[in-house]
Amino acid sequence: MDFAGTKSLFHLPSGVIYLDGNSLGPLPKTTMAKLEHVTRHEWGETLITAWNGAGWMSQPSRLGDRIGRLIGAKPGSVVVGDTLSIKVYQALAAAIDLQPDRNVILSEPENFPSDLYMAQGLIGSLDRGLTLKCVTPDKIPNALEQNVAALLLTEVNYRTGRLHNMQELTQMARENGVLTVWDLAHSAGAIPVDVARAGVDFAVGCTYKYLNAGPGAPAFIYVAPKLHDHIRPALSGWLGHQAPFAFDPDYHPGPGIERMRVGTPPVLQMAALEAALDIWDTVDMQDIRARSIVLSELFIEHVERQCPQVNLVSPRDPNQRGSQVSFAVDDAYPVVQALIARGVIGDFRAPDLMRFGFAPLFIDEQDVENAATILADILSSKSWDRPEFKKRAFVT
Numbered sequence: 001m002d003f004a005g006t007k008s009l010f011h012l013p014s015g016v017i018y019l020d021g022n023s024l025g026p027l028p029k030t031t032m033a034k035l036e037h038v039t040r041h042e043w044g045e046t047l048i049t050a051w052n053g054a055g056w057m058s059q060p061s062r063l064g065d066r067i068g069r070l071i072g073a074k075p076g077s078v079v080v081g082d083t084l085s086i087k088v089y090q091a092l093a094a095a096i097d098l099q100p101d102r103n104v105i106l107s108e109p110e111n112f113p114s115d116l117y118m119a120q121g122l123i124g125s126l127d128r129g130l131t132l133k134c135v136t137p138d139k140i141p142n143a144l145e146q147n148v149a150a151l152l153l154t155e156v157n158y159r160t161g162r163l164h165n166m167q168e169l170t171q172m173a174r175e176n177g178v179l180t181v182w183d184l185a186h187s188a189g190a191i192p193v194d195v196a197r198a199g200v201d202f203a204v205g206c207t208y209k210y211l212n213a214g215p216g217a218p219a220f221i222y223v224a225p226k227l228h229d230h231i232r233p234a235l236s237g238w239l240g241h242q243a244p245f246a247f248d249p250d251y252h253p254g255p256g257i258e259r260m261r262v263g264t265p266p267v268l269q270m271a272a273l274e275a276a277l278d279i280w281d282t283v284d285m286q287d288i289r290a291r292s293i294v295l296s297e298l299f300i301e302h303v304e305r306q307c308p309q310v311n312l313v314s315p316r317d318p319n320q321r322g323s324q325v326s327f328a329v330d331d332a333y334p335v336v337q338a339l340i341a342r343g344v345i346g347d348f349r350a351p352d353l354m355r356f357g358f359a360p361l362f363i364d365e366q367d368v369e370n371a372a373t374i375l376a377d378i379l380s381s382k383s384w385d386r387p388e389f390k391k392r393a394f395v396t
């Protein structure tokens with residue numbers, strides 16, 4: 001792949017090295033024209049007729065199929081909508097509903113908190129004697145016991161980048177009668193994923209991180225085709241009904257993955273997602289992965305050589321990592337703020353982590369070397385030690 005070419009597809013503010021595409025991807029240059037077209041011509045000129053005329057209503061499954069290519073899902077098994085937290089809830093609710101004789105949701109304490117909160121909320125509302133059991137990754141295989149209904153894991157850990165072996169854990173879960181719910185928030189667009197080959201039951205993920213669909217862009221959900229006809233949607237909204245415009249007072253789930261739709265799709269956000277997917281349609285995920293390893297290895301090498309103050313907390317073996325690298329450092333919060341002030345955008349994760357994402361579509365070797373040099377300068381000069389860098393903002 002021509003990565004110099006893909007970099008030019010993004011609007012990157014001058015003087016900025018953007019190592020936070022794992023949290024909010026940058027703006028593709030075509031997105032604004034796409035949004036302008038959808039607002040001005042479709043919404044502006046054709047008003048409500050655009051639901052049919054401009055294909056707005058079928059957009060969630062069309063875009064779902066395009067995301068499907070990136071995660072190894074067959075056409076007709078991914079749909080887009082809502083936020084990732086909602087999609088976690090939906091997938092988990094569907095999984096445990098299929099397992100009436102099992103009462104444990106298995107996860108890990110370091111899973112993304114919203115995923116755990118959603119499990120806790122679901123357990124509370126079901127009042128079915130379910131419990132959430134969290135064990136460290138090494139203990140997961142032995143914890144896949146008779147009473148476990150679902151295994152809820154995020155493939156790439158949001159703090160450390162540690163990568164689970166999705167294929168192996170999914171197989172172990174299946175052998176033990178446990179359904180799997182994989183969160184691909186830091187996988188989709190970052191590493192090759194093959195949900196069909198791994199035999200994953202449910203997968204969810206977001207589009208505003210590596211996929212670059214913009215703040216608030218909708219999430220996606222995958223359900224293995226063999227389960228489509230058996231799942232009962234917990235969030236039984238009208239657009240997941242088999243005939244939304246029959247306005248039937250009783251819910252009857254729609255065909256296939258359509259039943260995981262809930263309500264009115266976010267058309268403007270989907271337009272931004274569509275523009276982003278025009279780039280992704282041309283991407284080879286094996287090439288992305290190889291390049292992301294080159295860049296993150298280079299970053300680790302430069303940082304460790306120049307910054308004795310930091311400790312790598314991501315796995316050292318690139319095959320055990322996603323596309324992000326985290327270092328622990330004292331005073332991580334002001335250090336990250338000082339970096340941002342110098343144009344190197346990463347982020348801080350409590351209590352002491354600096355986190356950097358490597359998205360090969362728009363990051364190159366020069367960016368990596370420059371970022372490491374600026375970090376070294378900030379640490380050795382202690383230029384982070386200023387009151388303005390210590391004021392905590394809400395979003396870190």
Ligand SMILES: *Cc1c(COP(=O)(O)O)cnc(C)c1O
Nearest residue numbers: 083084085112114154158183185
């Ligand atoms: C980013 C992220 C989320 C965010 O969920 P939203 O509902 O989109 O805010 C959830 N889970 C994981 C693992 C994430 O990385």
